[in-house]
Amino acid sequence: MSRGRSVSPDSVEEALRISAQLDVRFHDLKGDAVVTSKDGAFRELFRILEASGLEYALIGGVAVQLWRREPRTTLDIDVAVKSYESVPRAALEAASLLDLWRMSDRALRELQQGSAMMRAPLTNLRRNVAVAIGNAGGDEARRALDVPAAGDRPSAADPMVREHVAWARAHAATAGDDAGEPGSEPGR
Numbered sequence: 001m002s003r004g005r006s007v008s009p010d011s012v013e014e015a016l017r018i019s020a021q022l023d024v025r026f027h028d029l030k031g032d033a034v035v036t037s038k039d040g041a042f043r044e045l046f047r048i049l050e051a052s053g054l055e056y057a058l059i060g061g062v063a064v065q066l067w068r069r070e071p072r073t074t075l076d077i078d079v080a081v082k083s084y085e086s087v088p089r090a091a092l093e094a095a096s097l098l099d100l101w102r103m104s105d106r107a108l109r110e111l112q113q114g115s116a117m118m119r120a121p122l123t124n125l126r127r128n129v130a131v132a133i134g135n136a137g138g139d140e141a142r143r144a145l146d147v148p149a150a151g152d153r154p155s156a157a158d159p160m161v162r163e164h165v166a167w168a169r170a171h172a173a174t175a176g177d178d179a180g181e182p183g184s185e186p187g188r
Helices: 009-030 039-052 060-067 089-102 105-112 122-136 139-146 159-178
Strands: 056-059 078-081
Touching (some): 060 078, 122 159, 139 159
16 A cells, blocks of 8 residues: 555556666576566566555665656565555465466476576476465465466476475365465475
């Protein structure tokens, strides 16, 4: 719930566009194989915060990007909240995890390119995402895990992944109530 200085939506959009360009340029200059921008995460974070009604303040480098003319880049999004207990934790944790879960195997492999994750089989990544979704909890998490493995996601049909999906579905029903404490997933 934004308070304080008023900025027109066009200027915020312009600041976000410049920020995304700076992020890409930063990664390009570093020679990173995977070039990312925080634009999608930024928009999803604030969609969730606004929907929850939580009072918050955008601080740090992104705040500087939005409120000052000098261009700058930052790798994180800093937010101050009134109380830790009121943070919509399950919604925040589940947002990006659900996107990962829904990705095709090809998209996940592209995401892994140039990272240490390339050494791990894709089924291990799927399994870990399923467990994290189970720990985040919530109805949306269970619905995402209920989607059958399609032709573009054969790793989701792997028996080891399916075993962890079953655990995650059951755990997701109660995870939101216990502040997301990890449970004892299969094979651990």
